[in-house]
Amino acid sequence: MKILFIASEVAPFAKTGGLADVAGSLPVALKRLGHDVRIILPMYKTVGEGTFPIHKGRKSVEVRLGETLHKGFLRQTTYADMPVYLLENRHFFQRDHLYGSPEGDYPDNHQRFAFFCRGVLNLLKRMDFRPDLLHCHDWQTALVPVLLRYEYRQDPFFMNMATLFTIHNLAYQGLFPKTALAEMGLDWSYFTIDRLEFYNQVNLMKGGIMAADLVTTVSPSYCKEILSADQGCGLEGVLAERGDDLFGVLNGLDTDEWDPATDRQLFKTYTSATLAGKVVNKKGLQKRLGLDVAPDIPLVGMVTRLASQKGIDLLAEILPRLAGEKVQFVLLGAGDETYHRLFEDFTAHGFGNISLNIGYDSVCARQIYAGSDIFLMPSQYEPCGLGQLIALRYGAVPVVRKTGGLADTVFDGRDGAREPNGFTFDDFTADALWEAVQRALQSYRTRDVWKKLVRRGMNRDYSWQQSAGDYERLYRAALTRKRI
Protein backbone atom coordinates (compact mmCIF):
# COMPACT_ATOMS: atom_id res chain seq x y z
CA MET A 1 0.00 0.00 0.00
CA LYS A 2 1.12 3.56 -0.63
CA ILE A 3 0.49 5.70 2.44
CA LEU A 4 1.05 9.41 2.96
CA PHE A 5 1.22 10.73 6.53
CA ILE A 6 0.01 14.32 6.65
CA ALA A 7 0.76 15.98 9.99
CA SER A 8 1.50 19.39 11.45
CA GLU A 9 4.37 18.01 13.55
CA VAL A 10 6.65 15.04 13.08
CA ALA A 11 9.57 14.07 15.33
CA PRO A 12 12.46 14.66 14.93
CA PHE A 13 11.68 17.60 12.60
CA ALA A 14 9.15 19.56 14.67
CA LYS A 15 7.60 18.65 18.00
CA THR A 16 5.36 20.12 20.65
CA GLY A 17 3.78 16.90 21.97
CA GLY A 18 2.80 13.25 21.56
CA LEU A 19 1.45 13.74 18.02
CA ALA A 20 4.99 14.31 16.76
CA ASP A 21 6.18 11.04 18.32
CA VAL A 22 3.37 9.10 16.65
CA ALA A 23 3.86 10.76 13.26
CA GLY A 24 7.58 10.05 13.47
CA SER A 25 7.54 6.44 14.64
CA LEU A 26 4.36 4.79 13.27
CA PRO A 27 5.49 5.32 9.63
CA VAL A 28 8.73 3.48 10.40
CA ALA A 29 6.76 0.50 11.78
CA LEU A 30 4.48 0.50 8.71
CA LYS A 31 7.44 0.59 6.41
CA ARG A 32 8.75 -2.53 8.14
CA LEU A 33 5.48 -4.23 7.19
CA GLY A 34 6.42 -3.61 3.57
CA HIS A 35 4.43 -0.48 2.72
CA ASP A 36 5.60 2.56 0.81
CA VAL A 37 5.15 5.20 3.50
CA ARG A 38 6.02 8.86 3.15
CA ILE A 39 5.46 11.91 5.30
CA ILE A 40 4.60 15.55 4.62
CA LEU A 41 4.68 18.44 7.08
CA PRO A 42 5.07 22.22 6.88
CA MET A 43 8.58 23.58 6.41
CA TYR A 44 8.85 25.46 9.70
CA LYS A 45 11.74 27.77 10.45
CA THR A 46 12.92 25.38 13.19
CA VAL A 47 13.14 22.46 10.72
CA GLY A 48 15.61 24.44 8.65
CA GLU A 49 17.70 25.09 11.74
CA GLY A 50 18.12 21.34 12.34
CA THR A 51 20.85 19.15 11.01
CA PHE A 52 18.81 17.61 8.20
CA PRO A 53 19.98 18.20 4.65
CA ILE A 54 16.85 19.61 3.01
CA HIS A 55 16.81 19.41 -0.77
CA LYS A 56 15.27 22.24 -2.65
CA GLY A 57 13.10 20.83 -5.41
CA ARG A 58 11.71 22.82 -8.29
CA LYS A 59 8.10 21.80 -7.79
CA SER A 60 5.70 24.47 -6.61
CA VAL A 61 1.96 24.88 -6.04
CA GLU A 62 -0.44 27.77 -5.80
CA VAL A 63 -3.28 28.03 -3.29
CA ARG A 64 -5.88 30.77 -3.37
CA LEU A 65 -7.11 31.86 0.05
CA GLY A 66 -9.67 34.64 -0.29
CA GLU A 67 -8.18 37.44 -2.38
CA THR A 68 -4.61 36.25 -2.23
CA LEU A 69 -2.73 33.64 -4.20
CA HIS A 70 -0.08 31.94 -2.05
CA LYS A 71 2.79 29.99 -3.51
CA GLY A 72 4.27 26.88 -1.90
CA PHE A 73 7.49 25.04 -2.67
CA LEU A 74 8.18 21.35 -2.22
CA ARG A 75 11.28 20.45 -0.24
CA GLN A 76 12.51 16.96 0.53
CA THR A 77 14.65 15.06 2.97
CA THR A 78 14.99 11.47 4.17
CA TYR A 79 14.36 9.92 7.55
CA ALA A 80 14.71 6.21 8.38
CA ASP A 81 15.05 5.58 4.65
CA MET A 82 11.72 7.27 4.05
CA PRO A 83 11.09 10.30 1.86
CA VAL A 84 9.92 13.23 3.98
CA TYR A 85 8.32 16.13 2.12
CA LEU A 86 8.09 19.65 3.45
CA LEU A 87 5.77 22.33 2.11
CA GLU A 88 7.47 25.69 2.22
CA ASN A 89 5.84 29.10 2.40
CA ARG A 90 7.84 31.71 4.24
CA HIS A 91 4.88 33.92 5.05
CA PHE A 92 3.04 31.11 6.86
CA PHE A 93 5.79 28.94 8.33
CA GLN A 94 8.95 31.01 8.79
CA ARG A 95 8.07 31.79 12.42
CA ASP A 96 9.58 31.09 15.83
CA HIS A 97 6.86 28.66 16.93
CA LEU A 98 4.61 26.04 15.38
CA TYR A 99 1.19 27.28 16.42
CA GLY A 100 1.66 30.45 18.43
CA SER A 101 3.89 32.50 20.70
CA PRO A 102 3.66 32.39 24.52
CA GLU A 103 1.12 35.24 24.19
CA GLY A 104 -1.28 33.03 22.28
CA ASP A 105 -2.14 31.25 19.03
CA TYR A 106 -1.20 32.87 15.72
CA PRO A 107 -4.37 34.65 14.54
CA ASP A 108 -4.04 33.26 10.98
CA ASN A 109 -3.74 29.58 11.99
CA HIS A 110 -6.85 28.75 9.94
CA GLN A 111 -5.18 30.15 6.83
CA ARG A 112 -1.83 28.55 7.56
CA PHE A 113 -3.29 25.08 7.77
CA ALA A 114 -5.87 25.60 5.01
CA PHE A 115 -2.87 26.48 2.84
CA PHE A 116 -1.08 23.35 4.01
CA CYS A 117 -4.05 21.03 3.35
CA ARG A 118 -4.90 22.33 -0.09
CA GLY A 119 -1.23 22.67 -0.90
CA VAL A 120 -0.63 18.99 -0.12
CA LEU A 121 -3.54 17.87 -2.31
CA ASN A 122 -2.40 20.10 -5.18
CA LEU A 123 1.16 18.85 -4.85
CA LEU A 124 0.11 15.21 -5.12
CA LYS A 125 -0.64 15.62 -8.80
CA ARG A 126 2.81 16.99 -9.39
CA MET A 127 4.71 14.33 -7.44
CA ASP A 128 5.77 10.90 -8.55
CA PHE A 129 3.80 9.38 -5.66
CA ARG A 130 0.10 8.62 -5.80
CA PRO A 131 -0.95 7.37 -2.36
CA ASP A 132 -3.77 4.89 -1.82
CA LEU A 133 -4.36 6.30 1.62
CA LEU A 134 -3.94 9.69 3.30
CA HIS A 135 -3.46 9.41 7.07
CA CYS A 136 -4.37 12.79 8.60
CA HIS A 137 -3.87 13.92 12.20
CA ASP A 138 -5.78 16.44 14.33
CA TRP A 139 -7.52 19.64 13.27
CA GLN A 140 -4.56 21.10 11.39
CA THR A 141 -4.97 18.49 8.64
CA ALA A 142 -8.73 17.96 8.94
CA LEU A 143 -9.45 19.87 5.73
CA VAL A 144 -7.73 17.15 3.69
CA PRO A 145 -10.59 14.63 4.04
CA VAL A 146 -13.13 17.44 3.65
CA LEU A 147 -11.63 18.79 0.43
CA LEU A 148 -10.99 15.31 -0.92
CA ARG A 149 -14.59 14.28 -0.40
CA TYR A 150 -16.29 17.41 -1.71
CA GLU A 151 -13.90 18.63 -4.41
CA TYR A 152 -10.93 16.50 -5.34
CA ARG A 153 -12.60 13.10 -5.69
CA GLN A 154 -14.41 14.40 -8.74
CA ASP A 155 -11.02 14.20 -10.43
CA PRO A 156 -10.18 10.60 -11.50
CA PHE A 157 -6.67 11.03 -10.07
CA PHE A 158 -8.12 11.26 -6.55
CA MET A 159 -11.19 9.09 -7.00
CA ASN A 160 -9.77 5.99 -5.30
CA MET A 161 -7.79 7.72 -2.57
CA ALA A 162 -9.05 6.96 0.96
CA THR A 163 -8.61 8.93 4.19
CA LEU A 164 -8.11 7.99 7.82
CA PHE A 165 -8.35 10.76 10.39
CA THR A 166 -6.73 10.32 13.82
CA ILE A 167 -7.74 12.34 16.87
CA HIS A 168 -4.80 12.84 19.24
CA ASN A 169 -6.55 15.24 21.60
CA LEU A 170 -10.20 16.19 21.20
CA ALA A 171 -9.81 19.31 23.32
CA TYR A 172 -8.03 21.12 20.45
CA GLN A 173 -10.58 21.41 17.64
CA GLY A 174 -9.55 24.30 15.40
CA LEU A 175 -12.54 26.49 16.17
CA PHE A 176 -12.85 29.78 14.25
CA PRO A 177 -15.52 32.44 13.59
CA LYS A 178 -17.48 31.94 10.38
CA THR A 179 -15.61 34.77 8.68
CA ALA A 180 -12.67 32.34 8.61
CA LEU A 181 -14.40 30.35 5.88
CA ALA A 182 -13.79 32.89 3.10
CA GLU A 183 -10.28 33.52 4.43
CA MET A 184 -9.59 29.80 3.97
CA GLY A 185 -10.83 29.97 0.39
CA LEU A 186 -14.03 28.02 1.10
CA ASP A 187 -17.52 28.96 -0.03
CA TRP A 188 -20.72 28.84 2.03
CA SER A 189 -21.55 25.32 0.87
CA TYR A 190 -19.05 24.21 3.54
CA PHE A 191 -20.94 25.98 6.30
CA THR A 192 -23.49 23.21 6.87
CA ILE A 193 -24.15 20.89 9.77
CA ASP A 194 -22.72 17.88 7.93
CA ARG A 195 -19.51 19.74 7.03
CA LEU A 196 -17.79 22.49 9.07
CA GLU A 197 -20.58 24.37 10.85
CA PHE A 198 -20.67 23.97 14.62
CA TYR A 199 -22.89 26.29 16.68
CA ASN A 200 -22.49 29.05 14.09
CA GLN A 201 -18.70 28.70 14.05
CA VAL A 202 -16.23 26.82 11.87
CA ASN A 203 -14.95 23.63 13.52
CA LEU A 204 -12.21 21.95 11.50
CA MET A 205 -11.96 18.84 13.63
CA LYS A 206 -15.67 18.25 13.21
CA GLY A 207 -15.20 18.50 9.44
CA GLY A 208 -12.44 15.89 9.51
CA ILE A 209 -14.51 13.51 11.64
CA MET A 210 -17.51 13.84 9.34
CA ALA A 211 -15.65 13.55 6.04
CA ALA A 212 -12.93 10.94 6.64
CA ASP A 213 -13.52 7.38 5.52
CA LEU A 214 -12.46 6.09 8.93
CA VAL A 215 -11.73 7.85 12.21
CA THR A 216 -9.41 6.64 14.95
CA THR A 217 -8.17 7.85 18.28
CA VAL A 218 -5.11 6.82 20.24
CA SER A 219 -6.46 4.32 22.79
CA PRO A 220 -9.53 2.07 23.09
CA SER A 221 -10.62 3.61 26.41
CA TYR A 222 -10.37 7.21 25.15
CA CYS A 223 -12.34 6.07 22.10
CA LYS A 224 -15.23 5.09 24.38
CA GLU A 225 -14.88 8.06 26.73
CA ILE A 226 -15.17 10.69 23.99
CA LEU A 227 -18.65 9.41 23.15
CA SER A 228 -19.86 10.78 26.50
CA ALA A 229 -20.93 14.37 27.15
CA ASP A 230 -18.38 14.43 29.93
CA GLN A 231 -15.34 13.89 27.67
CA GLY A 232 -16.73 14.55 24.19
CA CYS A 233 -15.81 18.27 24.28
CA GLY A 234 -19.11 18.99 22.50
CA LEU A 235 -18.34 16.60 19.64
CA GLU A 236 -19.86 13.49 21.25
CA GLY A 237 -22.89 13.67 18.94
CA VAL A 238 -20.70 14.00 15.85
CA LEU A 239 -18.57 11.08 16.98
CA ALA A 240 -21.65 8.95 17.72
CA GLU A 241 -22.77 9.56 14.15
CA ARG A 242 -19.50 7.99 12.97
CA GLY A 243 -19.72 5.31 15.66
CA ASP A 244 -19.41 2.39 13.21
CA ASP A 245 -16.30 3.92 11.66
CA LEU A 246 -14.57 4.98 14.87
CA PHE A 247 -11.74 2.89 16.37
CA GLY A 248 -9.22 3.18 19.19
CA VAL A 249 -5.65 2.07 18.45
CA LEU A 250 -3.12 2.30 21.24
CA ASN A 251 0.07 4.23 20.52
CA GLY A 252 3.33 2.36 20.67
CA LEU A 253 6.70 3.64 21.76
CA ASP A 254 9.82 4.12 19.68
CA THR A 255 11.71 1.41 21.54
CA ASP A 256 15.07 2.33 19.97
CA GLU A 257 14.71 5.92 21.13
CA TRP A 258 13.52 4.90 24.62
CA ASP A 259 15.75 2.10 25.82
CA PRO A 260 17.52 2.08 29.21
CA ALA A 261 20.01 -0.46 27.81
CA THR A 262 21.39 2.07 25.30
CA ASP A 263 20.28 5.51 26.53
CA ARG A 264 23.40 7.66 26.53
CA GLN A 265 21.92 10.37 28.71
CA LEU A 266 21.71 8.05 31.72
CA PHE A 267 24.30 7.85 34.50
CA LYS A 268 24.51 4.14 33.69
CA THR A 269 22.64 1.93 31.25
CA TYR A 270 20.74 -1.06 32.60
CA THR A 271 18.28 -3.82 31.77
CA SER A 272 15.71 -5.74 33.80
CA ALA A 273 18.49 -8.27 34.48
CA THR A 274 20.94 -5.64 35.75
CA LEU A 275 18.76 -3.55 38.01
CA ALA A 276 21.78 -2.46 40.05
CA GLY A 277 22.38 0.03 37.24
CA LYS A 278 19.10 1.67 38.13
CA VAL A 279 20.39 2.42 41.62
CA VAL A 280 23.34 4.27 40.05
CA ASN A 281 20.81 6.43 38.18
CA LYS A 282 18.85 7.06 41.36
CA LYS A 283 21.96 8.27 43.17
CA GLY A 284 23.01 10.33 40.17
CA LEU A 285 19.63 12.03 40.06
CA GLN A 286 19.63 12.67 43.81
CA LYS A 287 23.04 14.27 43.54
CA ARG A 288 22.16 16.33 40.46
CA LEU A 289 19.08 17.77 42.15
CA GLY A 290 20.63 18.33 45.56
CA LEU A 291 18.61 15.68 47.37
CA ASP A 292 20.05 13.35 50.01
CA VAL A 293 21.92 10.57 48.24
CA ALA A 294 19.99 7.71 49.81
CA PRO A 295 19.24 4.67 47.66
CA ASP A 296 16.71 3.22 50.10
CA ILE A 297 14.32 6.18 50.23
CA PRO A 298 11.56 5.74 47.64
CA LEU A 299 11.91 8.34 44.88
CA VAL A 300 8.70 9.51 43.23
CA GLY A 301 9.06 11.26 39.86
CA MET A 302 6.94 13.22 37.42
CA VAL A 303 7.70 14.63 33.94
CA THR A 304 4.82 16.52 32.44
CA ARG A 305 3.30 19.50 30.71
CA LEU A 306 1.99 21.74 33.47
CA ALA A 307 -1.64 21.85 32.35
CA SER A 308 -4.79 21.12 34.32
CA GLN A 309 -5.39 18.05 32.08
CA LYS A 310 -2.39 16.44 33.76
CA GLY A 311 -3.86 16.59 37.28
CA ILE A 312 -1.41 19.25 38.49
CA ASP A 313 -4.03 20.56 40.94
CA LEU A 314 -4.19 17.16 42.64
CA LEU A 315 -0.41 17.10 42.85
CA ALA A 316 -0.36 20.59 44.39
CA GLU A 317 -2.76 19.34 47.05
CA ILE A 318 -0.65 16.34 48.04
CA LEU A 319 2.72 18.14 47.96
CA PRO A 320 2.55 19.15 51.65
CA ARG A 321 1.76 15.54 52.54
CA LEU A 322 4.74 14.30 50.47
CA ALA A 323 6.92 16.84 52.23
CA GLY A 324 6.07 15.14 55.53
CA GLU A 325 6.76 11.56 54.38
CA LYS A 326 9.92 9.54 54.19
CA VAL A 327 10.04 9.86 50.39
CA GLN A 328 11.70 12.07 47.82
CA PHE A 329 9.68 13.79 45.11
CA VAL A 330 11.05 15.14 41.83
CA LEU A 331 9.07 17.12 39.25
CA LEU A 332 10.12 18.36 35.81
CA GLY A 333 7.52 20.37 33.96
CA ALA A 334 6.68 23.45 31.96
CA GLY A 335 3.41 25.03 30.93
CA ASP A 336 0.85 27.26 32.59
CA GLU A 337 2.32 30.30 34.29
CA THR A 338 0.08 29.86 37.37
CA TYR A 339 1.61 26.46 38.08
CA HIS A 340 5.13 27.85 37.63
CA ARG A 341 4.39 30.41 40.33
CA LEU A 342 2.73 27.90 42.61
CA PHE A 343 5.75 25.59 42.50
CA GLU A 344 8.22 28.44 42.92
CA ASP A 345 6.34 29.51 46.06
CA PHE A 346 6.39 25.96 47.38
CA THR A 347 10.11 25.62 46.67
CA ALA A 348 10.75 28.83 48.66
CA HIS A 349 9.64 26.92 51.77
CA GLY A 350 12.69 24.71 51.31
CA PHE A 351 11.51 21.16 51.91
CA GLY A 352 14.66 19.08 51.59
CA ASN A 353 12.95 16.05 50.09
CA ILE A 354 11.11 17.88 47.27
CA SER A 355 12.71 19.06 44.03
CA LEU A 356 10.44 21.03 41.69
CA ASN A 357 12.08 21.91 38.38
CA ILE A 358 10.42 24.25 35.91
CA GLY A 359 11.49 23.88 32.30
CA TYR A 360 11.69 21.56 29.31
CA ASP A 361 14.80 19.39 29.47
CA SER A 362 14.91 16.11 27.59
CA VAL A 363 18.13 14.91 29.28
CA CYS A 364 16.84 15.55 32.79
CA ALA A 365 13.55 13.88 31.79
CA ARG A 366 15.39 10.67 30.86
CA GLN A 367 17.34 10.76 34.12
CA ILE A 368 14.09 11.07 36.05
CA TYR A 369 12.51 8.08 34.29
CA ALA A 370 15.68 6.08 35.06
CA GLY A 371 16.20 7.31 38.62
CA SER A 372 12.61 7.11 39.91
CA ASP A 373 11.06 4.17 41.72
CA ILE A 374 7.53 5.47 41.21
CA PHE A 375 6.15 7.68 38.42
CA LEU A 376 2.98 9.77 38.82
CA MET A 377 0.39 10.52 36.12
CA PRO A 378 -2.82 11.66 37.82
CA SER A 379 -4.40 12.92 34.56
CA GLN A 380 -7.94 14.20 34.36
CA TYR A 381 -8.09 12.75 30.85
CA GLU A 382 -5.37 11.14 28.75
CA PRO A 383 -5.90 10.22 25.07
CA CYS A 384 -2.98 7.76 25.24
CA GLY A 385 -0.07 9.07 27.27
CA LEU A 386 3.56 8.36 26.58
CA GLY A 387 4.97 9.12 30.02
CA GLN A 388 3.62 5.95 31.63
CA LEU A 389 5.01 3.79 28.80
CA ILE A 390 8.47 5.31 29.12
CA ALA A 391 8.29 4.93 32.91
CA LEU A 392 7.37 1.24 32.63
CA ARG A 393 10.22 0.62 30.19
CA TYR A 394 12.67 2.40 32.50
CA GLY A 395 11.51 0.48 35.57
CA ALA A 396 9.65 3.32 37.33
CA VAL A 397 6.34 1.87 38.54
CA PRO A 398 3.46 4.10 37.40
CA VAL A 399 0.73 5.45 39.68
CA VAL A 400 -1.99 6.70 37.33
CA ARG A 401 -5.61 7.75 37.22
CA LYS A 402 -7.63 5.12 35.43
CA THR A 403 -8.59 7.10 32.33
CA GLY A 404 -8.01 6.85 28.56
CA GLY A 405 -4.73 5.27 27.52
CA LEU A 406 -3.58 5.08 31.14
CA ALA A 407 -6.44 2.63 31.84
CA ASP A 408 -5.34 0.57 28.82
CA THR A 409 -1.69 0.27 29.80
CA VAL A 410 -1.39 0.34 33.59
CA PHE A 411 -2.96 -2.45 35.59
CA ASP A 412 -3.60 -2.72 39.25
CA GLY A 413 -3.52 -6.13 40.92
CA ARG A 414 -6.99 -5.32 42.22
CA ASP A 415 -8.82 -5.72 38.94
CA GLY A 416 -7.62 -9.31 38.68
CA ALA A 417 -7.88 -9.48 34.90
CA ARG A 418 -4.28 -8.58 34.13
CA GLU A 419 -1.04 -9.08 35.98
CA PRO A 420 -0.26 -5.87 37.86
CA ASN A 421 2.39 -3.44 36.57
CA GLY A 422 1.41 -0.35 38.57
CA PHE A 423 -1.20 1.34 40.72
CA THR A 424 -4.42 3.00 39.59
CA PHE A 425 -7.16 5.13 41.12
CA ASP A 426 -10.57 6.18 39.86
CA ASP A 427 -11.79 9.45 41.40
CA PHE A 428 -10.17 12.67 40.25
CA THR A 429 -9.40 13.77 43.82
CA ALA A 430 -6.24 14.39 45.84
CA ASP A 431 -7.36 11.80 48.40
CA ALA A 432 -7.71 9.08 45.77
CA LEU A 433 -4.27 9.94 44.38
CA TRP A 434 -2.79 9.96 47.86
CA GLU A 435 -4.32 6.58 48.68
CA ALA A 436 -2.76 5.09 45.49
CA VAL A 437 0.64 6.61 46.32
CA GLN A 438 0.38 5.03 49.78
CA ARG A 439 -0.32 1.63 48.25
CA ALA A 440 2.73 2.01 46.00
CA LEU A 441 4.95 3.01 48.96
CA GLN A 442 3.66 0.06 50.97
CA SER A 443 4.53 -2.31 48.16
CA TYR A 444 7.97 -0.69 47.74
CA ARG A 445 8.87 -1.86 51.23
CA THR A 446 8.40 -5.52 50.22
CA ARG A 447 11.52 -5.75 48.09
CA ASP A 448 10.85 -9.04 46.29
CA VAL A 449 7.33 -8.08 45.29
CA TRP A 450 8.58 -4.68 44.14
CA LYS A 451 11.39 -6.06 41.98
CA LYS A 452 8.94 -8.38 40.29
CA LEU A 453 6.65 -5.44 39.55
CA VAL A 454 9.53 -3.40 38.14
CA ARG A 455 10.73 -6.25 35.93
CA ARG A 456 7.27 -7.06 34.64
CA GLY A 457 6.89 -3.43 33.54
CA MET A 458 10.28 -3.39 31.86
CA ASN A 459 9.80 -6.65 29.99
CA ARG A 460 6.52 -5.93 28.25
CA ASP A 461 6.50 -5.20 24.53
CA TYR A 462 5.78 -1.50 23.95
CA SER A 463 6.78 -1.42 20.31
CA TRP A 464 4.57 -0.25 17.46
CA GLN A 465 4.45 -3.70 15.93
CA GLN A 466 0.95 -4.68 17.02
CA SER A 467 -0.60 -1.25 16.52
CA ALA A 468 0.98 -0.94 13.07
CA GLY A 469 -0.82 -4.18 12.18
CA ASP A 470 -4.09 -2.68 13.47
CA TYR A 471 -3.59 0.44 11.34
CA GLU A 472 -2.81 -1.72 8.33
CA ARG A 473 -6.16 -3.48 8.69
CA LEU A 474 -7.97 -0.16 9.14
CA TYR A 475 -6.31 1.29 6.02
CA ARG A 476 -7.64 -1.66 4.03
CA ALA A 477 -11.10 -1.13 5.53
CA ALA A 478 -10.96 2.58 4.67
CA LEU A 479 -10.18 1.72 1.06
CA THR A 480 -13.35 -0.33 0.81
CA ARG A 481 -15.56 2.13 2.69
CA LYS A 482 -14.91 5.36 0.84
CA ARG A 483 -17.52 8.00 1.59
CA ILE A 484 -18.93 9.67 -1.50
Ligand code: ADP
Ligand atom coordinates in the same frame (compact mmCIF):
# COMPACT_ATOMS: atom_id res chain seq x y z
P1 ADP B 1 1.29 15.05 26.09
O1 ADP B 1 1.56 14.72 24.65
O2 ADP B 1 -0.16 15.21 26.42
O3 ADP B 1 2.10 16.20 26.61
P2 ADP B 1 2.45 12.43 26.69
O4 ADP B 1 2.62 11.69 27.98
O5 ADP B 1 1.75 11.70 25.58
O6 ADP B 1 1.74 13.81 27.03
O7 ADP B 1 3.88 12.84 26.12
C1 ADP B 1 4.70 13.73 26.80
C2 ADP B 1 6.11 13.59 26.29
O8 ADP B 1 6.81 14.82 26.50
C3 ADP B 1 6.93 12.54 27.04
O9 ADP B 1 7.91 12.03 26.17
C4 ADP B 1 7.58 13.35 28.17
O10 ADP B 1 8.77 12.76 28.63
C5 ADP B 1 7.87 14.65 27.45
N1 ADP B 1 7.88 15.82 28.35
C6 ADP B 1 6.82 16.43 28.93
N2 ADP B 1 7.21 17.48 29.67
C7 ADP B 1 8.55 17.55 29.58
C8 ADP B 1 9.56 18.44 30.12
N3 ADP B 1 9.24 19.45 30.92
N4 ADP B 1 10.84 18.21 29.80
C9 ADP B 1 11.17 17.17 28.99
N5 ADP B 1 10.30 16.31 28.46
C10 ADP B 1 8.99 16.49 28.72
